[in-house]
Amino acid sequence: MTEKQKITLMVNGSTETHWVEPRRLLADYLRHDVGLKGTHIGCEHGVCGACTVRIDGRTARSCLHFAIAVQGSEIETVEGLSEDGRLAELQKAFHAEHGLQCGFCTPGFLLTAEEYLSENPAPTLDGIREALTNNLCRCTGYVNIVKAVARAAALPQVQEDANHDR
Numbered sequence: 001m002t003e004k005q006k007i008t009l010m011v012n013g014s015t016e017t018h019w020v021e022p023r024r025l026l027a028d029y030l031r032h033d034v035g036l037k038g039t040h041i042g043c044e045h046g047v048c049g050a051c052t053v054r055i056d057g058r059t060a061r062s063c064l065h066f067a068i069a070v071q072g073s074e075i076e077t078v079e080g081l082s083e084d085g086r087l088a089e090l091q092k093a094f095h096a097e098h099g100l101q102c103g104f105c106t107p108g109f110l111l112t113a114e115e116y117l118s119e120n121p122a123p124t125l126d127g128i129r130e131a132l133t134n135n136l137c138r139c140t141g142y143v144n145i146v147k148a149v150a151r152a153a154a155l156p157q158v159q160e161d162a163n164h165d166r
Ligand code: FES
Pocket: 040, 041, 042, 043, 044, 045, 046, 047, 048, 049, 050, 051, 052, 061, 062, 063, 064
């Protein structure tokens, strides 16, 4: 067995120190060592986006990073979006617009959408669609996810677009 190495990361504002094998993926580290199950593992090939987290402020696929490679980094997972157990506005919008069914893809969509909205506070619907193309959902058909992000951005076109999609 490969010798374990000690790593320390900041995860959602808390210092986490663990001994991990060099081959430990960041996604597995977060789920099994830190115990945060909101980061989901779908493809393990960087395709589906279910494992999306933020590394030092930028979204990244946690299945494509070894935990030891991000030693010393600040990591934010979907659990870091809510404060004191209260849902963030984007999470409320997903709930209100039925932007999730099984919820497997949702953590990745939330982090991707949050980053997009922080950089594009007045997006267009096409802009939202393009921003979400890196994430896959098997349940919702994307319409409600786009509506949820538009709702969080308070886009007036949401109703018009919903009518158009019918
Ligand atoms: S599990 Fe990482 S992109 Fe699919």
